[in-house]
Amino acid sequence: MAEKKACSLPGDQASSNESRRDFLKQSSLLTAFAITPGVVVKAAESKWDEGIAASLEKMPLKLEINGVKQSLQVEPRVTLLDLLREQLALTGTKKGCDYGQCGACTVHVDGQRVLSCLTLAVMAEGKKVTTIEGLATGEQLHPMQAAFIKHDGFQCGYCTPGQIMSAVACIKEGHANSEAEIREFMSGNICRCGAYPNIVDAIMEVKQGGQQI
């Protein structure tokens, strides 16, 4: 009984159904206060539809992904990794740890290798993003992709997109001049299957082959 009293709102004439709805409204307002700032709280205060509030929270985002210009709407808290995977269905980029510790999510932003799990998508405004899907030219594999296959640079393959994106950058940066240097500058890509020796071989071959990458 006591519980019911707590739920019912002043007036008490309202039907039980209505007071339940009011209760839900009120409690979701409280939750909104606890976990969200700004617009959502304002929307809840002024009893706006939550759908409107959500869309207000999104920001316009223009960027280029694998050569395709994208004009999107994203919440500021969405990472580039989640944008790629969840919104654009580019699932080649993997989520390993989601905290910057494994390198599975490595992509190129304006030609530099970065971790998409620690990049807020809104911070890539106006940038050019390349993912593993953007590396091949039509049916022609990128030399690094071909070298990974040739040298068996993977077992389960989960770390591979990140390894390949990192490997391409490693050569472009000029950090692939020796096995030791490759190991040091590829240390941000963890492989639980331990394919490291073969990965190093693949990178050495591409580097020595001198192909355009």
Place this chain on the structure above:
Amino acid sequence: MIQFQYIRASTQKTAIETTAKDATAMFIAGGTNLVDLMKRGITTPQKLVDINNLPLKNIDASTGRIRIGALALNSAVAENKLVLDRQPLLAQALNAGASAQLRNMATVGGNMMQRTRCPYFYDTAMPCNKREPGSGCGALEGFNRMHAIFGFSDKCIAVNPSDMNVALVALDATVHIAGPKGNRTVPFINFHRLPGDLPQKDNNLEKGELITAVEIADNPFNKHVHYLKIRDRASYAFALVSVAAALHLDGNTIKGVRLAMGGVAHKPWRLTEAEKALVGKTVSEGTFRQAAEIAMQGAKGFKYNSFKLKMGPNAIVEALKTAAGIV
């Protein structure tokens, strides 16, 4: 991650004003520390002020000094010709930190401000005075293998995790700060603080203040330098102990020396007394060993980190030997 408002600052003034007047607002630079902490609910800003459009990326040398903008990327600094020529110790320390991808994102200002990696700070189910003042220090009686041996308090025994900071404190850098009340400079050694009774405060930056640059005056430490980092794996791990060593040699005589340690205190730990003991001496393992012993005076271990009491002096000797080229 909780929702937050995102603002792209186009001027330094708006960035500072917006952050100064809103208790829940924070700057974001590379995001490599802040986004991590936000995902875990450790840091919960309701407003992020993105400072990446501010013109603070330059690395230039004016008369007698190198000035590095706060938004210069860790990778850009480590590869910069001026830095490699004049301050190679800084480049070495930067390259010892994180991974190539992270260094392509991390900025100098953000690196200075990165929070501790103490597991109790990271685990929101555990007590931590730094994360939640008054909740206690879980590490004091807990798993304290990574923790401080110098300068700790009974409120906090966490360490500053940055490699770059160790080099910058050794090189007597100066921090340039712009804030709501104007500009100021702080010697790097006074930028970070010891935990005392306020472990929630890592450094002396005031609310709304923005690091704009770090400056290093030219010095003779461009030849005999070494940054030694000891960690659980060969790369991509935080330091258990690290040493930044720089020698100015005249033949075999030590004319000047700069020495600092990482992974041992709440701030990058300058070894001034050991430096004094080295000046004027001749390069030798014995001299370095004596200095290392002086450096370790006052160190105290906890249950799981007492190994640092031995690893510390050994690391100092090794770093000095490598810097001097007598390996």
